[in-house]
Amino acid sequence: MSLLSVSESAERLGCQPSTVYRYIEDGVLPAYRIGPKLLRIDPTDLYALIKPARAAA
Template sequence: MARTTEPKATPRRQLVSLAAAAEYADCGVNTIRRWISEGRLPGYRLGPKLLKVDLNELDQLAQRVPTAGA
């Protein structure tokens, strides 16, 4: 019997302002802007001036630091 695999459900986008993203990541707005310009973090333009980021994609930037006990 063939197994069917259901596609993974992608998490819903959580678009927030750059200021809210900076507060969430405990960094500055300029750091968020720099990550966008470097291509590390996608930015989403909503209109001619409004720029947002997805908190799920911001979470993906975090990397676990290995510990000596691990």
């Protein structure tokens, strides 16, 4: 399993790392702590955030 850093996750989503940290803090995106500081994100969890936009009626 290849986990992503916060920066890599932000790059894949096209957003800032602060947005990824906010998703983690809000409980929207699970993250795994490795040691006292390192956070890693499972790509499956990351891509689960991506949903189709609702089409205009």
